[in-house]
Amino acid sequence: MLALFLPPASPSPFLSFNRFPHISSPSSIPTTDLLRAASRRLVSATTKTPQSVSTMATEEDNVGNIKRQLAKIFDVSLRTTVPDETDVEPLVAACAGKFGDYQCNNAMGLWSKIKGKGTQFRGPPSVGQAIMKNLPPSEIIESSSVAGPGFVNVVISKNWIAKSIQNMLIDGIETWSPRLPFKRAVVDFSSPNIAKEMHVGHLRSTIIGDTLARMLEFSNVDVLRRNHVGDWGTQFGMLIEFLFEKFPNWEEVTETAIGDLQTFYKASKQRFDSDPVFKEKAQQAVVLLQGGEPKYRKAWAQICEISRSEFNRVYERLGVQLEEKGESFYNPYIPNVIKELTDKGLVEESQGARVIFIDGINIPLIVVKSDGGFNYASTDLAAIWYRLNEEKAEWIIYVTDVGQQQHFDMVFRACKRAGWLPLEDNKYPKTTHVGFGLVLGEDGKRFRTRNTEVVRLVDLLDEAKNRSKAALIEREKAAEWTEAELEQIAEAVGYGAVKYADLKNNRLTNYTFNFDQMLNDKGNTAVYLLYAHARICSIIRKSGKNIEELKKTGTIVLEHEDERVLGLHLLQFAEVVEEACTNLLPNVLCEYLYNLSEIFTKKFYSNCQVVGSAQETSRLLLCEATGTVMRKCFHLLGIVPVYKI
Template sequence: MGGEAASTSSSNPHSQPQESGATQHRVESVKRHLSRLVAKSLCAVAADLDVEPMIEVSKSGFGDYQCNNAMSLFSRIRESATNFGNPNAVGQAMADNFPPSRIVESISVVGPGYVNIALSSDWIAQRIQDMLIHGIESWAPILPVKRVVLDFSSPNIAKEMHVGHIRSTIIGDTLARIFEFANIEVLRRNHVGDWGTQFGMLIEFLFEKFANGEEAGNQAIENLQGFYRNAKKKFDENPDFKGRAQQAVVRLQRGEDRYLAAWKSICQISRNEFDLVYKRLNVELEEKGESYYNPYIPRVLEELTSKGLITESEGARVIFIEGQKAPLIVVKRDGGFNYASTDLAALWYRLNVEMAEWIIYVTDVGQQQHFHSFFSAARLAGWLPDKKEEKYPKVSHVGFGFVLGAEGSRFRTRSSDGVVRLVDLLDEAKSQSLAQLIKRLTENGQIADWTDEELDKTSEAVGYGAVKYADLKNNRLTNYKFSYEQMLSDKGNTAVYLQYAHARICSIIQKSNKDVKELKLTESITLGHPDERSLGLHLIQFAEVVEQACDDLSPHRLCDYLYTLSERFIFLSGRVMLNCLSHCTMILAGCRVTGGNEPPVAVPSVGGRHAAMLPPAGHNTSAQAIEVDGCSS
């Protein structure tokens, strides 16, 4: 019962920070480096003011980065600093006081004080070369935390996972991968709904079907949704059954062997179903459900009571939150515990036992009010610093929008319960991917070269990856339309296109006949063409994109970066490659990297000898971005 945890899938080998040479050589992002330089410039111009540097990637075509502090700073100093007649003068003063740095090629001021910063092409090239030597991990962001708890997926026992769980599972897994890339220990927690009054009716219904219900296997509950629905129907319609179910809850809470064994059996049957989904999505979690925290609820409520936070209200025990009309109920009128009491106990455990510095919850936006209330209660208890202080430990709710159908309404099927099973949704993506692959291979006369195993593995990687990426590329707060046709398209910002682009990079490396290891030691990168420099600049911005995705917990930023990287690389390689496979299909190209032999084609290195390391750099960066997104390359 309480205190037991079950692994929902295999333990994550990447969850523990691994010290390496790349870790020791980690460098700060370009944006963070420039912010330090701008801070010194601001201090020289307005030493008595605390001004946060405002650095953005330039979109004007003037320079690579832009500092936008001048206008706001001018409004603060215009009365006292008579030597600044307008924002442009402030910007010019900032430029004049910019500290010397080898990363900066030139600085210019335009318009109302916009300070444009052009980076040194030699420095960009050296930055890329250093990454090739020390590994892509040297570009991992440096964050002020060592351990994060990520609470995501969290389906309910005895209920099928459906499309409503897809966003939490995919977004949570990707956030975990991002933090793990940053060398942070991530505790992936599956907070399943495995406790509560509903288990009384489920156990009693199981006993009616099987005399030894605690020994029932999967055949006892062939359809989880149907089992739950039938048990609920009998609970609502049969007073005698309802009474026995209520007694079953009491016996379960007492820990009686027969009822505890039946509960474990139901949980395991559900767990087996969940694992079908997690295996398809390549998601790893450790299950610590609601029942795990039951033993901690009394001591947590006692602490909150001793601090004067819990009061009686209309027969229930509640915590009043300033600014909220409805209090947070922690003990129901009948004396039972609820979600809030369980969540508070789980938070206490994660802070005091697991010693997490950042606890992140990934659920739909509809639960935002609940998290606001119980986060506020934790701050009142002194468990967390004030929200304005931006100190650790801290908590975050990662809300997300709904999955919609083609017509813009909530995504549903024509089934009796109106819910799409997630495992069926994923298998349909694989099926359509396989059909597309077979069609194209047949048209190209290559179907005979592929084994059934290769077809199966490829369609699986492309189909499941397409579903994941279609979710991740959207801002998590927005709703998105689920469309197999769009997500499996080989054009635009899709997983299929990105897999193709990654395969293209791999192909260039293979066919260039260059020894990448030797190039790292004997050649230096020269970004001689504007397109090469543009690609190089985008490559080195990987660190700050991952850093920003960590900061605002938005995986779509990495998807945007990866798509732009792919477009720029395809454009550059298309400009200089001779006799390339210009009409190679997206899916086929993506497959051929991992299995099979591509037709021979003459492809020189991109940009000549001194840019020959751009493809390896692009490979390292795109491979890491795809890995973090959780999509196969």
């Protein structure tokens, strides 16, 4: 029976706020060279002869990243093996073969470069043998061997694994955070439109964007979480005039009086489309609003504030923090940005509009409409200019559906033509569009309610919590909980289930929304993972030992094979987070977390008795290390852990 308890509730997160219709089109995973660039920065540039690398780690190193440590070791060997080849970077990868834990794959590439140059080598295998022979002494490597066409396999020392885990328990898991080759990033996500409800179409942007921000923040990047709210444009003339008409005392109107904001928007749009007099007044209202008329600015601010209150209900449930800088914020910068682009010869006249032509794309990027107004492209160009020049961002990441891929590709290419961004995709500053697929219903079509309306996100989250609560009440121990505890547990499990069901999929694919599957306590679900974490905490409590004291006095020993398998997987956490950050793929972290839970439960715990065994202290520390890594994974995924069975 499971009785799940949470740590004290954290303060409510502060608020913030899609730009385009939720449509689908092909996309591709962004390609980056972050790992390679970081490796170049970390490895020795001058070492020519083998030396001990047992103490080579510096403040800049990620001490928990095995791949980085091995790259440093193999760099020493490569510079000794082929001293005349100066542009050789270690190609190190984890492997699941029987020959080792990691592999250096440089031999074949090196042979293609050096054959015919009078070398003493006779093929890739002999190059691999030399690389292995020239490896400097290291406490990290237990043994090495060469397989196939020169692959150098290494087995990681179980003593080094144990020591590294023990150091993490003492110094904190932050010592395992990645070191990325940039310091500041903007993550632009969620971004609903004012006066429209947040619905399931916003779910993926909000959840994926928050997780990317969390992973980058853990990696010591200064992340500017930006909510590019649709709070400017012609629709506000329509909304303001409808507000004036429907509520004579509009200055005192409240969210309760307006009621459902989506209904209010639809009613104003219907009036705009059917009444020419109202339409003319609405168009004039836009002019007055953009001209700074106080009455219209105040009405606009009031509508925006009512929308924010509605959005905040969603963000509070999701535990998502954003800082709003909407379309209106960048509007004052647009004229100078357009002038700069015009002065550089990028902007041309076309059918009364001012556009930028992009090579290879049939349609131009319209930056000033034929009526002289600005649009999404105008705002996005101004936002990039501001983020590069004022906020000093090195990486600007946009999290929207894949249907917006072409728009952002055109905007980014215009920025490159302007000289704002380097032409090479792997240099900084840079911009990346993080596309994602659709949320589908059981019928395989876009997820909607029975009356074909899109699903309101707040209703979806509340249903997840209520279903979770109902399942918890069925358990015998539910009677032992206070109502507040039950509410907290239901929220953690319900909201966590929704998030994980989204994040575990490759973001580029569509996925089917199914409450029964995501709330299942078996399989690759948040519920299963939360329960697994709670069991780990229960093992430690039942031992009666003070785990904080054991961290100071105990020693981890990895004698059993399943202890070593668990230890190695724990130590791979740092490089997994780095991979997830590099490729902007949260599902990589989800896969790691699920595999960690499976290794702990089906290998370590099944075959290695903890409480009452001769190895109790060591195994309790392994339990604590597993729990620590799981909690950090939960945090990066925006999921609140539970602690008791």
